[in-house]
Amino acid sequence: MNRIDTQLAPDTKERILDAAEVLFMEQGFEATSLRMITARAGVNLAAVNYHFGSKEDLIKTVFSRRLGPLNAERLAMLDRLEASARGRPLDPTQILEAFLSAGVRLARDPARRGGAFLRLLGRAFAEPSGYVREFMPDQYEAVVARYKAALAKALPHVPDRELVWRLHFIFGAIAYTLGGTDVLKLACRYPLEDEANNPEAVVRHLLPFLVGGLTAPLPDASGVRKSRSARSKQG
Amino acid sequence: MNRIDTQLAPDTKERILDAAEVLFMEQGFEATSLRMITARAGVNLAAVNYHFGSKEDLIKTVFSRRLGPLNAERLAMLDRLEASARGRPLDPTQILEAFLSAGVRLARDPARRGGAFLRLLGRAFAEPSGYVREFMPDQYEAVVARYKAALAKALPHVPDRELVWRLHFIFGAIAYTLGGTDVLKLACRYPLEDEANNPEAVVRHLLPFLVGGLTAPLPDASGVRKSRSARSKQG
DNA sequence: GTACGATTCAAACGATCGTTTGAACTCGAG
DNA sequence: CTCGAGTTCAAACGATCGTTTGAATCGTAC
Numbered sequence A, B: 001m002n003r004i005d006t007q008l009a010p011d012t013k014e015r016i017l018d019a020a021e022v023l024f025m026e027q028g029f030e031a032t033s034l035r036m037i038t039a040r041a042g043v044n045l046a047a048v049n050y051h052f053g054s055k056e057d058l059i060k061t062v063f064s065r066r067l068g069p070l071n072a073e074r075l076a077m078l079d080r081l082e083a084s085a086r087g088r089p090l091d092p093t094q095i096l097e098a099f100l101s102a103g104v105r106l107a108r109d110p111a112r113r114g115g116a117f118l119r120l121l122g123r124a125f126a127e128p129s130g131y132v133r134e135f136m137p138d139q140y141e142a143v144v145a146r147y148k149a150a151l152a153k154a155l156p157h158v159p160d161r162e163l164v165w166r167l168h169f170i171f172g173a174i175a176y177t178l179g180g181t182d183v184l185k186l187a188c189r190y191p192l193e194d195e196a197n198n199p200e201a202v203v204r205h206l207l208p209f210l211v212g213g214l215t216a217p218l219p220d221a222s223g224v225r226k227s228r229s230a231r232s233k234q235g
Numbered sequence C: 001g002t003a004c005g006a007t008t009c010a011a012a013c014g015a016t017c018g019t020t021t022g023a024a025c026t027c028g029a030g
Numbered sequence D: 001c002t003c004g005a006g007t008t009c010a011a012a013c014g015a016t017c018g019t020t021t022g023a024a025t026c027g028t029a030c
Helices: A012-027 A034-041 A047-052 A055-085 A092-107 A110-124 A130-154 A160-179 A183-188 A199-214 B012-027 B034-041 B046-052 B055-085 B092-107 B110-124 B130-154 B160-179 B183-188 B199-214
Strands: none
Touching: A012 A034, A012 A047, A012 A055, A012 A110, A034 A047, A047 A055, A055 A092, A055 A110, A055 A130, A092 A110, A092 A130, A092 A160, A092 A199, A110 A160, A130 A160, A160 A199, A160 B160, A160 B199, A199 B160, A199 B199, B012 B034, B012 B046, B012 B055, B012 B110, B034 B046, B046 B055, B055 B092, B055 B110, B055 B130, B092 B110, B092 B130, B092 B160, B092 B199, B110 B160, B130 B160, B160 B199
16 A cells, blocks of 8 residues: 555556546547547556546546535535524525635645636536436535525525526536636637636626526516417517 | 429438437537438438538538528527617617527427527537537627627626626526536436426526626626735635 | 566557548439 | 439548557565
């Protein structure tokens, strides 16, 4: 059992994980070959299958390495908030800030490695491949349930169904922002770059937007089906 | 020049485009091989390179076939709104609804083919590959500029920089919702499915959320840099 | 030193990828 | 009919993929 490692020169396993994390972020899962990963990590090609079994298991390990602690911290943050509130409903801003701030702390990880993972995470939410879809729900189920319950308590006038919708939109805005896909920025060439790379600045702008959407007036008829006349002729 | 086609039995070119559209949506660009596409379309493998030149050009054609008319309609909708407003600022809800309703109309295209494309479009915003990033800005530049100007006029108290941020978040929520990545739904197993497949229902829920975020109070200090004390010791 | 499990290595495996080739087929014009 | 441009077809191309193999190497216990 080697103990005095991973500090100056990470061992093969972590070198592979670090290289894979960056390359997956830059090019996606399918477009990143094991040869690119091992070349960047400075290890032999066969090391991936030796240490992880397969590329798919490598992908899962890349996620679980960071996602476990991240979501555990999110739960701990919510625990602390609810403990200090003593049964009273929390402020929606507090709740969302707790969720986001854990990501911010990860983004400030040494050597900016956390930032790469956050962008990879945002990208993964839109990945159609079955790889991610298999274990992402397991990783997020507890967090979503707890934060959803806290928000439901904070916003008693919002029906459960509507809250699920708004959580969906919130996740979309967060994932897209973390993913840093930049389509809008590329389209407009608006210079957000300096702030966009500062996670605290992102949260400062994102938080009011999310709370505004979360506390917005409810849609007109929440329960209408298409049983009546279809559309009212708008032109 | 054959004229009487594409009605009962689409020609090879459109059969390929239709098949590619669905498969790209289901599995992404990299994971979809030309052999899957041609097999689904019922055409020969070489037909893709004969009609489109390369897989990359096929991808571009899949997008431009629908994106051109879609964004043209978005511009036309805004033209009509601004004409009837006669110089007065529009309502933010009107503006966003105009943007979204064009997509709704596409989604109700015959044979639900438009729905497949919208989900593909939402997915493409998160694609890291260079394919999409090259021409998506060109397709969206005019639309974003016009709608951004209309929103700036409608929300004179929102600084330009903040408006760009909020447009970014809005695009994220829309793209994620259109993409239908379902991670949240999978995580919670909340039965949104029936409504989620009805584009008008999606807009009915999405619109108040987006307007709420767009008109939310501005973040505390809009211009702060990290010049002062970094953080206030939270524990 | 020797022996042995853990790890690394160069090399190759079969499969699949996007693309190309050249012949066969279609069909209206002459 | 013949012709030829447009299109479709089966087959193969070279490249790259994830994975496997078996020997070489390392580090440690005896």
